[in-house]
Amino acid sequence: MPDLELFIGNKNYSSWSFRPWLALRQNDIPFRETLVPFEFENGNPAFKTFSPTVKVPVLKDGELTVWESLAIIEYIAEIYPDAGLLPADRFARARVRAASAEMHSGFAAMRSAFPMNFHRPAGS
Ligand SMILES: N[C@@H](CCC(=O)N[C@@H](CS)C(=O)NCC(=O)O)C(=O)O
Incomplete structure (x- = not known):
């Protein structure tokens, strides 16, 4: 039986944190959530206690x-195959992985121009 604990930094600004959080919540997969804020000038030193990449x-x-958010989602998909995080069809799965990898490793300019901020007033 999995015993999942997800460490996240912020639900408003951290789109990386939000990805696996959403995959778990959306599929009613049981997990404990530990929020460790990352808004520190030189990074939160507490990250060293649980994160190999800080x-x-x-x-x-x-x-x-x-x-790594993608690796986390792949792991969740493997231990909860019925959640349907990845398509059953091999070709469709390959396309999903290609698009996810492309988004994960690219679009840097777009991401920096449009950072995630759920609290930003509409239209601003
Ligand atoms: N490629 C990583 C990106 C992780 C990442 O950059 N996380 C940011 C928060 S959104 C972070 O931990 N920043 C803290 C820091 O750099 O000190 C992933 O997909 O998980």
Whole structure:
């Protein structure tokens, strides 16, 4: 039985944290959420205690530590295959992975121009 704990930094600004959080919540997968704020001038020193990269998100499953949002979602998809996080069809799965990897590793200019901020007033 998985024993999942997801470390996240912020639900308003951290789109990386939000990705696995959403995958878990949307599918009613049980997990504990530990929010460790990252708004520190030189990074939050507490991150060193749970994150190999000193970044969030991080997923723990017992003794296992998984970092990187995409790897976390792949792991969740593997332990909860019925959640349908990845398509059953191999070709469709390959296309989903290609698009996810493209988004994950690219679009830097767009991401920096349009950072996530759910509290930003509409139209601003
Ligand atoms: N590629 C990583 C990005 C993780 C990342 O950049 N997380 C940011 C928060 S959104 C972070 O932890 N920043 C803290 C810092 O750099 O000190 C992933 O997909 O998980």
